[in-house]
Amino acid sequence: MKRGGEKAMVPDADFGSYYGRPVVKETVWGPDIPAYLFLGGLAGASSALAAGAQVTRHAELARALKCGAAGAISLSMVALVHDLGRRMRFVNMLRVLKVTSPMSVGTWILSGYTPLALAAAAAAVTRKLPRAGFAATAGAALLGPAVASYTAVLLADTAAPAWHEAHRELPFVFAGSAATAAGGLGMLTVGPGRARQAVRFAVIGAAGEIAAKSLLLQRLGATAEPYQTGRGGQLMDISEVLTAAGLAVAVLAGRTRVGAPVAGLALMAASALTRFGVFEAGRASARDPKYTVRPQRERLADAASREQ
């Protein structure tokens, strides 16, 4: 309990608050969750790209991406269970399926996706059961994008203003960020010059991510502040710099022995920082009552003026 240091504040002039205390609760989720947002996105988008690479006969890239997806989704599972208040009861997630709960829907998506991603990787590594491997690859490619984008709904379906108000753009930010990471993984893991598909994928992903982010900032107005200031803003800024640097290296030196892995790492790090930045922005917006009270006041004022 951090009550000891609480001091009575003078609230901002244009809105009342109870000693400046938050109206909604800050999330109790720890760093496991943004880590999962990154890893789940990396896995999902990697599975999708792996299928594309396999169909176009880029076996090395497909294999690397499948292994990466299997590893990332395994770590995701550990992170998700680790974050629970009662870890031994993680299996209670499978008691029900509720469309009103993005966490419930996500659990079922993961339950379908994870075995497929693991099977696809196992078949690629052992080179056994190619048909089953192909079926698993295709299944993982279809479910993977859902794994990458549902996590945006997971955050948006809360009372944290910066998450909820961003519900239109956030799925596209996450999808783009996931593609950036998967492209980065491809550049990092296959020989230079053999990752052109990965480079293109990363370029498309990064472009989508940047576009969705700027839409988000525009539309949210004052609620966008936590994405631009404080820790959230810092992380988002570093992510943007890394994305730009990663893309520049990928395009200019993506075929060199040093350039490809450096670009890949930069893009993966950028994706992770985007998720941590979004996570921190949501926390900050829940902490400060002005982000909760002001938009609600404006909404009431609008409704009142419409009635007149």
Add this chain to the structure above:
Amino acid sequence: MGTTSPATTRNLFEQETGLTSGPGLDPSAVAGYPDHPPRVGFFTDTSVCIGCKACEVACKEWNNVPEDGLVLTGMSYDNTADLSASTWRHVAFIEQPAADGDGDLRWLMASNVCKHCSQAACLDVCPTGALMRTEFGTVVVQDDICNGCGYCVSACPFGVIGRSETDGGAHKCTLCYDRIGDGLMPACAKACPTESIQFGPLDELRERAHQRVADLHTAGQPDARLYGADPADGIGGAGAMFLLLDEPEVYGLPPDPVVTTRDLPRMWRHAATAAGSIIAAVVVACAGGRR
């Protein structure tokens, strides 16, 4: 919040969302109790609250809610700070300069509690089914099912429910489910010496609340207003309503709370489109040229 009738709100909400946690006045029926007792709740009339905190104490005693730190906050007489996993009734104390301008003090006190929303975000987002709607229309956490995922904590528009650092589970007011099932009054209402906390069938309480506001207006208290009493509001009306003497945010309450799941169908559509865009990106990335 406007003047929409409950029936219109219900239809619009169902059309837009198809959600299971129904709005309007009868959430128990929507939750699958065909024959159920009348919906019950609280009417907390803060105009007669004297800040004795008997409700906080009675709640802790009856529900065996653990102690959560004996700290001085500097917030008037409020040393509990907010609702949480270990505080299910919380008395707020607000010191204001009185309207007469003579340097006198107006001291507002209000006992806050879970709203038992008609459209409850905590219940909607709970992935295990631990949070449930009772036959009385209240919202309760089943402690033997909750796995401590913490989703409800972020979903509640009032910041009511919390996750315990001791047992890892989510906890909040049960509206004394064990007492009302036996025809008893919830512990807080029973202990309240001024009947600031009133318990009963929600319909009756709502009528009484409107009457009380009218009386206070007549008696020269134009500040008096109801909070959570409108079934057309963003949570379908609360199961625990309040009579306040200032803006809700002064008491730490959101002025226009909306259940987050109201936008969920739209969110799912955006997520589906975003997932589709990943597949489109794969096609573009892989289709162009060999290597």
